[in-house]
Amino acid sequence: MNEKILIIDDAKFARKVLKHALTDGNYTNIVEATTAKDALEIFEKEQPELTLLDISLPDSDDLGLLEKLLALNPQAKIVICSALGQNLIIENAIKMGAKDFITKPFEEKILLEIVNNQLH
């Protein structure tokens, strides 16, 4: 499947795991960003069909990035991946416009279900 998916996570390992899971679901068109700054540039340039965004800090910094991405494209499909799974954080992200949320560590099957849901 050719949908372009953007992965935003500063940890190399996390990006590797996501890529592996996506490839198993036949999503092979993947781009990566490692910092917030890169993320905005790449998002604008590549216009991915789906974005997987990591939130590692609970303060507004990372949700701030979500806000900026949505400002660039209000229709953007953004799914949050995070090691922080508190209800409050999930709520805030969804309210702000994220389409779905997955907590690390995640199961490949679940990630693929979420991605499939968003793209089909």
Added chain:
Amino acid sequence: MNKEGLILIVDDDISSTKILRHLFRDIYEIEEAVNGQDALAIIEQKADALSAIILDVYMPVMDGYTVLERISGNEKWKNIPVIVMTSESAVESDQKLFDLGAHQIVHKPINAGIVKKQIHNIVKAYEKHKDFIQISGLERTLIHNTTNTFICVYDFHKKTAELGDNYQNFVSAEFQKVFAQYPFQIENYVLPKNLETARHFFDVEHKTEEYEEIEIRLRVDTVHYKWFKISMLLNNEGNGYRDHAVILFTDIEKEVEAKEKLTFMAMNDMLTHIPNMRTFSIHVRKMLDENPNEKFYMLTMDLYQFNLVNKLFGYGEGDAILKYFATKIQELIEAYDKGVYCRMASDIFYACFSEQEDLQEYLRVLRASLRSYPIKFELRLCAGIYIIEDKSENVENMIDCATYARNEAKRGLLHEEQYYDEHLREKEYFETMVISEMEQALESEQFEVFLQPQYDTFYEKMIGSEALIRWNHPQKGYLSPGIFIPLFEQNGFITELDYYVLKVVCRTIRSWSDRGIEVLPVSVNVSRCDLYDSNLIERILKTVNAYQVPHDMVEFEITESAFISEKELLTEFTVNLRKEGFRVLIDDFGSGYSALNSLKDIQVDVLKIDIKFLPASIKEARASIILKSIIEMAQKLGLDVIAEGVEQKEQVELLETLCCDKVQGFYYARPMPIADYEEKVQSNNREKEHWGNE
């Protein structure tokens, strides 16, 4: 005679037919037709019984080509082998015949012997095939409806593939279409990762193995892929020519999932999904063996007082924190060239990575992550670090050293991190020795009871003593109680020691009575651990009474902090003791937080106040006032006060002004062997007698 089958000979040349008839007279039943039309009529009638058709190409009314076409085009007839006889020997015409569905081509003039053999082989193969088709028709249905398998049969001649009826349970209709039309060109249906393997497998024309199988993922609908096991059986009957292939597609998604899950569970921690201890040990050993010249850090980590998180916020939150912590460790170490990590159990994690990595940075990032976790609780990382140089060591030993260091870190005030160095190694070694030798030491009486006298400064006389334990180690000399008492309190051995002291004290008091030495009370220390012995009072009574010691000559001292932590047990204990006529002393009074509360609820006889914590001179007014108040309060409550740790003359003077006249301390006398104490008692009395004589 049983014939091996029925053959239809279609030829307008009667003499040719005669020859063939003669050739096969004993082997097969023969039917004849002189033209295509007649032939078709016979086939219509006898399709099921036919084993083969021998067909001449040039015939009137309907030629061989047309007949061939008609046969191939008919579902029921297309499998019947057709052997075409032709006088032409051009490649193009042969090719055309094969394209039209001929099984075999024989050129006239025919060689009887060879043709006989050829027919024999073809018929045999077909019979087998027929059986297969007949049987498998039924079995196929059975298989389709009860297993995860659908069957595909590929015909090498017609180059078509026929999928079993229930394929829709597994793959889409498009798949069937594609597969049937262009067998094995299923690029769109195979997961790209598996494409190479699939192509190689489905290259049927070049296959050499009769049986082969692969496991790949096939697309089952627009987005989902499933694991299939595909087995291929080539039917190479008769002179090695390919007849058909049977391909089984089995849905093994569940098996693969189960196997992967099992493997994952064996290697990883279930909550955090990071490697478990077993995997860690194996990988550490491998990493060390592969890098003999590099040094590595071995870390053990946990979160200070993590159990409180579970109590205060629930196990759900506790689990979430552990998953978070594990994820951070994983992301950090996976970025290193060489590093391994695991969750050992609860909140304990291990890590091992190259010394080339920045350990301080690692700790800094980890601590920052913990700080930023949204919870009203300080998540404090405690780490023990051992630097691995000697690779031949056991991995368990390395972990032990790092663990020991971590525990040591917790004893300090900051509870942060500790390296396992030489000093620590000696300490650990010493502690191990102490613990391994303690029982033997008790038995061989290496433990000695010392007595420290207590004085009444007003009457200038000894009023009693406190029994203290000393360890006279045969090789190391006297060991400080400060080292072994805490260890014994941890492992419970202290109780045995306390009973021993009591026994020695009782025995000594008995001997004083017997020898006419003045008997003064001796106080014995009771540890918090002792309180958990349900026979405590009984054992005490037993020992005291065995030596017939008056109950007012043995006193029991308990430290104030025990009054807070073991309040109920202590209350019961002190009440029972005093009922039996023993006096109870609170040791280190005032050093804890609940001094007043303790007094309110617990019945004691004596307060022992450690002067170390109080001023050295009268000039420190505030402290003096407090001390004075305590002493007054105690006296008003009917309690005695003993000032402990008196080491300097200034303290003596201070105490005098405060009307505290009972003292214990180095200024007066150090703890001493019983024999020395006995001497002191006796000389004390002699002095008194001496005074009396004046």
